[in-house]
Amino acid sequence: MKFGIVYHWRDPFEIVQMADDFLELRIFEEDLKNKYRPWKSKLKELRKDWDYEISIHMPEYFEHPNTGLNTLVDLASTERKIYNFSLEVIKTLIEFGKSIEASKIIIHPGGISEQPALGDTTKKMDRLKKSLSEISGMEFAGDILLENMPWFYWRRDGTRWFSTICYTPQDFRPLLKYCDGMVLDFSHGYLSDSSGSNRYLEEYTELYKDQIQYVHIADSLPPDNEGLQIGEGNINFEGILNKLDKTQLWLVPEVWKGHENFGEGFEIALDRINHLI
Numbered sequence: 001m002k003f004g005i006v007y008h009w010r011d012p013f014e015i016v017q018m019a020d021d022f023l024e025l026r027i028f029e030e031d032l033k034n035k036y037r038p039w040k041s042k043l044k045e046l047r048k049d050w051d052y053e054i055s056i057h058m059p060e061y062f063e064h065p066n067t068g069l070n071t072l073v074d075l076a077s078t079e080r081k082i083y084n085f086s087l088e089v090i091k092t093l094i095e096f097g098k099s100i101e102a103s104k105i106i107i108h109p110g111g112i113s114e115q116p117a118l119g120d121t122t123k124k125m126d127r128l129k130k131s132l133s134e135i136s137g138m139e140f141a142g143d144i145l146l147e148n149m150p151w152f153y154w155r156r157d158g159t160r161w162f163s164t165i166c167y168t169p170q171d172f173r174p175l176l177k178y179c180d181g182m183v184l185d186f187s188h189g190y191l192s193d194s195s196g197s198n199r200y201l202e203e204y205t206e207l208y209k210d211q212i213q214y215v216h217i218a219d220s221l222p223p224d225n226e227g228l229q230i231g232e233g234n235i236n237f238e239g240i241l242n243k244l245d246k247t248q249l250w251l252v253p254e255v256w257k258g259h260e261n262f263g264e265g266f267e268i269a270l271d272r273i274n275h276l277i
């Protein structure tokens with residue numbers, strides 16, 4: 001098992017030092033705008049002394065070229081423009097990943113909506129299959145991983161929206177052949193519906209043990225409380241982690257505001273996880 005830490009180039013060096021094996025780079029729309037330039041120079045600097053592997057988490061938003069508004073990257077969008085822009089964002093992300101020899105790139109499925117899923121989601125799933133197959137056709141030596149979503153989705157502005165696809169294990173079955181594996185986000189999996197259940201997480205491990213290469217770790221409470229410190233919610237970490245294939249697993253703590261105070265929250269989370277496994 002490999003242990004990493006979530007990192008943005010503005011974070012202090014103390015955060016980098018907490019990673020045992022890898023850094024998960026968090027990308028924001030400003031990074032898209034400046035064409036990843038600060039990242040490239042920062043990583044060059046870090047790599048003089050440190051030999052970390054790299055994973056990259058896709059940006060959640062991009063600045064819409066027509067409206068100037070921050071818009072969710074949505075690879076399942078049925079709106080042609082949003083779909084095309086989103087695909088472009090991910091393609092440049094993969095080019096960036098290639099240029100820094102990243103090992104893994106984490107992709108969200110999209111399909112986030114102001115209203116809950118009503119009826120047929122075939123169209124969105126088809127768009128997602130199409131975008132993923134285009135992405136997987138790109139020349140990239142690492143793994144493209146698809147992450148599971150929670151039922152309630154918090155936007156950055158504090159409004160609560162909904163996932164309409166990929167919030168239950170079943171949706172992943174037709175999708176995983178278009179990527180290299182999946183990220184199991186513990187908080188998201190537990191909150192697959194508003195009542196919250198470890199049963200959902202167990203189901204992911206039963207169905208996709210071989211495909212789950214990567215885990216995001218934080219605790220949760222129903223109906224929508226994600227990113228809690230380990231032990232402050234209801235997730236059975238020990239039971240679920242022991243069902244996964246630890247030889248291939250990459251783990252990052254994803255505790256809300258864990259990077260503050262030089263990564264205090266991340267450190268506590270890693271310590272608690274190490275005591276559980």
Ligand SMILES: [Zn+2]
Binds near residue numbers: 147
């Ligand atoms: Zn994510």
